[in-house]
Amino acid sequence: MIDIGLQVWVAVVNFLLCMALGYACACRLALMTAETTSKIFRAKYALLFAAASASGFGPVFTQWPTVTQCFLEVAILVHLGGGMRAWSQGIPAYARKKTKAQEVHA
């Protein structure tokens, strides 16, 4: 049986990590528009934001987080951090919607 004190600490760490994840997603989602960004990227970040929010507020819904869950969140944060430079200058080319000319060329 897990110690209740440890469980609360894990929940606090999980909440902070999830808020960081949610904030990172919100920042990127704020850059996107329906006209400029591909639907796949919009859906990916919307899904990640929903998952991070649900995980962060898990204890409210009696879903207590685990230590491994926190490790996963750290890994996702590191992964998102890798693309920080590209996203700081607007929507990167790989996330942009293809124009008609690009589709014809492809």
Place this chain on the structure above:
Amino acid sequence: MNGLPQPVPIDPVTVLTMLTGRHVDAQVAAVIAAYMAIFLGACLGGAWSLSARERDRDATAGRSPTSRLSSVAYLFGVVLVAIFFTVPAAEWLQGQYQALEVRWTLFPLAAVIAGVGDRWPDVLRWAIGLGKRAIEAWASARTPKDPHNIGRDE
């Protein structure tokens, strides 16, 4: 006993109730599960609507164009609105169409309510316009034509 297996409910709310029900009372678990489904749907819909938002939409309202804080505030707002309006909307829908049970419609309704986001005034304006046109068409169909004017407009 007729030997047939009982159908197992697989709707999202029942599944979430089964997952949360270990620690709390069954009734509380059902409420928690329902709001978990709403919260998930609202976050998904809200994030999708934020990604579709025009960058100059905030600028026209006197705010800086989709700043980080304004986008977080937007998400918080749409999720809150979805949490408040999903249950009444789902119950109204079930009242209109018996087949649309609340436990099935909570998640998609929350996603739609948050997904429309700050475009609700546009949707309402469109619905009012549609209603006006329908009433006008109905009224003109019911108005008896003046027998002296028949054929004069043509």
